[in-house]
C-alpha cells in the first residue's frame with residue numbers, strides 16, 4: 327500500500343537529510359536531546375522553513391500542492407501553539423463545532439472554556455485546547471511537538487487515549503516526545519534524533 331507520507335532527502339542548511347515513510351494509521355515517535363533538531367524536522371515537513379528534497383502526501387508531491395492546502399492536511403502543532411483571537415472558541419469554523427464538542431469531554435475540558443479569554447486558561451487547558459484545534463481540522467498527518475509537556479498524569483492519559491483512537495481511525499501521527507513511556511505506548515516505530523541525525527530505535 328502507498329505510504330501516506332513519503333520523505334526523501336529533506337534537508338536545510340540547519341538539519342538533515344531525512345528520509346522515511348509514514349503509513350496511514352501509523353504513529354512514529356521521535357525522541358532525543360533538547361536542541362537535537364526535532365522541531366526543525368517538523369517545521370520542514372510543514373514547509374515553514376526553507377528546505378530541499380521531496381515530500382509526498384498519498385503519492386502527490388508537495389511541490390504540486392499550495393502551501394495552505396498542504397498545511398490543511400499536514401497540520402503542525404508546535405510545543406507552544408499560538409492563539410490569535412481572544413477566545414479559544416473563536417478559532418473554530420462553524421463546521422468544526424460538532425467535532426469540537428465531541429472532543430472536549432475526551433480531554434476532560436468543559437465547553438464553557440471555549441468562551442473564556444485564552445489568556446485566562448491554564449497552561450494545561452491551553453495545551454489540550456490546542457490539540458482539539460489541530461484535530462478539528464481533520465488532518466491526514468499530524469505533527470505534534472510535545473503535546474503533553476504541561477499536563478498532569480490524568481490529562482496525559484486522556485490525551486494518549488485520544489491519540490491512540492485517532493491513529494486507529496486512520497490518522498498518521500509524527501509525535502515528538504521526551505517520554506520513553508509515551509513513545510512505547512503510542513509509537514509503532516520509534517526514532518531518535520541526535521545532532522540533527524535521525525535513527526530508528528532497535529525494538
Ligand SMILES: Nc1ncnc2c1ncn2[C@@H]1O[C@H](COP(=O)(O)OP(=O)(O)OP(=O)(O)O)[C@@H](O)[C@H]1O
Pocket residue numbers: 340358359360361362363364365366367405519
Ligand atoms: N532559524 C534558526 N537558525 C539557526 N539555528 C536554529 C534555528 N532554529 C533552530 N535553531 C537551532 O537548531 C537546534 C535544533 O533546534 P530544535 O528546535 O529543532 O530542537 P529540539 O530538538 O526540538 O529541542 P527541544 O527538545 O528543546 O524542543 C537548536 O540548537 C536551535 O537553537
